[in-house]
Amino acid sequence: MDLNLDAPHSMGTTIIGVTYNGGVVLGADSRTSTGMYVANRASDKITQLTDNVYVCRSGSAADSQVVSDYVRYFLHQHTIQLGQPATVKVSANLIRMLAYNNKNMLQTGLIVGGWDKYEGGKIYGIPLGGTVVEQPFAIGGSGSSYLYGFFDQAWKENMTKEEAEVSILISMLMP
Amino acid sequence: MTFTIPIENGNGVKNAEADSQRTLYPYVTGTSVVAIKYKDGILMASDMGGSYGSTLRYKNIERMKAIGKHSLLGASGEISDFQEILRYLDELMLNDNMWDDGNSLGPKEVHNYLTRVMYNRRNKFNPLWNTLVLGGVKNGEKYLGMVSMIGVSFEDNHVATGFGNHLARPILRDEWREDLSFEEGVKLLEKCMRVLLYRDRSAINKLQIAKMTEEGVTVSEPYSLKTFWDFKAFTNPTVGAEGSW
Numbered sequence: 001m002d003l004n005l006d007a008p009h010s011m012g013t014t015i016i017g018v019t020y021n022g023g024v025v026l027g028a029d030s031r032t033s034t035g036m037y038v039a040n041r042a043s044d045k046i047t048q049l050t051d052n053v054y055v056c057r058s059g060s061a062a063d064s065q066v067v068s069d070y071v072r073y074f075l076h077q078h079t080i081q082l083g084q085p086a087t088v089k090v091s092a093n094l095i096r097m098l099a100y101n102n103k104n105m106l107q108t109g110l111i112v113g114g115w116d117k118y119e120g121g122k123i124y125g126i127p128l129g130g131t132v133v134e135q136p137f138a139i140g141g142s143g144s145s146y147l148y149g150f151f152d153q154a155w156k157e158n159m160t161k162e163e164a165e166v167s168i169l170i171s172m173l174m175p
Numbered sequence: 176m177t178f179t180i181p182i183e184n185g186n187g188v189k190n191a192e193a194d195s196q197r198t199l200y201p202y203v204t205g206t207s208v209v210a211i212k213y214k215d216g217i218l219m220a221s222d223m224g225g226s227y228g229s230t231l232r233y234k235n236i237e238r239m240k241a242i243g244k245h246s247l248l249g250a251s252g253e254i255s256d257f258q259e260i261l262r263y264l265d266e267l268m269l270n271d272n273m274w275d276d277g278n279s280l281g282p283k284e285v286h287n288y289l290t291r292v293m294y295n296r297r298n299k300f301n302p303l304w305n306t307l308v309l310g311g312v313k314n315g316e317k318y319l320g321m322v323s324m325i326g327v328s329f330e331d332n333h334v335a336t337g338f339g340n341h342l343a344r345p346i347l348r349d350e351w352r353e354d355l356s357f358e359e360g361v362k363l364l365e366k367c368m369r370v371l372l373y374r375d376r377s378a379i380n381k382l383q384i385a386k387m388t389e390e391g392v393t394v395s396e397p398y399s400l401k402t403f404w405d406f407k408a409f410t411n412p413t414v415g416a417e418g419s420w
Contacts, residue, residue: 129202
């Protein structure tokens with residue numbers, strides 16, 4: 001068995017975002033792997049961008065971190081200029097801008113989730129390539145393959161916060 | 176970073192670093208778009224699927240969008256590039272409005288703009304990975320055209336992208352007429368979309384039909400087609416069990 005310790009850190013991840021009748025719930029696992037070795041078993045893949053917007057990161061650890069850092073910086077300036085909290089849509093679009101314009105170099109899939117006073121709780125999926133898709137719930141990362149079937153039957157409109165949380169907890173149990 | 180020595184040959188100097196800026200392959204893709212001219216204008220149909228390789232990842236992607244008052248753009252191929260094209264067109268229409276001269280860009284002009292954009296990107300080896308269908312009605316004139324990712328551009332009475340080229344075109348060549356009514360046009364498009372649903376692996380049964388007339392552009396709510404699966408061999412499977420594939 002060959003432990004390729006020089007392999008790029010990728011996240012072998014499951015990330016989920018679910019809207020409910022008062023906002024959004026985000027979930028993620030905590031494993032970062034380098035090839036077969038688990039480099040970090042306590043990673044925090046849910047990253048804060050502003051007081052009201054968070055992003056779930058998957059794919060290359062480095063790429064997703066640097067994109068988050070840039071967007072946090074842009075949003076900070078944007079909030080100062082705007083004079084009020086940034087919207088989830090703007091946050092998602094800033095991520096899209098970086099993801100799309102650097103699509104040849106980046107390998108990261110992201111789920112942006114947050115709450116603002118105009119649209120309430122919103123989830124935006126931003127897969128490889130830089131497409132933005134607004135969704136009532138989003139799944140991502142290599143671990144999400146197992147969840148397409150589960151969410152197809154488990155998800156329904158207007159869930160309560162508890163139902164949303166439970167669906168995420170159950171999902172994390174899937175391999 | 177490796178230092179490459181430029182090699183001279185008949186085509187000029189080659190340098191590996193120059194290859195770094197190009198779209199290599201699509202990630203999230205939409206499948207066929209089919210469109211026809213009919214008596215009062217243009218009808219266009221597409222499904223709402225966004226595939227990620229062989230997985231049908233997104234089932235709510237709108238692949239047809241109104242452009243100004245007169246045109247509708249449908250796209251197959253990479254969705255992020257389609258979204259970028261919509262931004263370019265937004266800017267185009269905004270600048271057109273700002274002239275405030277009572278004129279507005281019609282489908283012919285938008286088609287020409289898109290052709291230039293697609294062809295120029297192709298020349299830089301950095302294509303927008305889409306096949307676009309542009310239709311509309313302005314001043315009573317119906318217009319329907321198509322542009323591919325390499326900049327091939329033309330107009331016709333009926334067009335189709337992707338799998339639609341192979342499956343829908345023959346049907347349209349056979350059954351399209353100049354004076355189709357709205358209902359006949361929709362039925363013809365649904366016939367094409369049904370065949371695509373049966374035979375295109377990346378198609379889903381959730382489609383929209385868009386209508387362009389002098390009055391304006393409307394995109395229908397998503398709906399599904401009825402399909403036939405009542406094959407005799409399946410209704411009574413044991414009867415024909417031996418020697419059946």
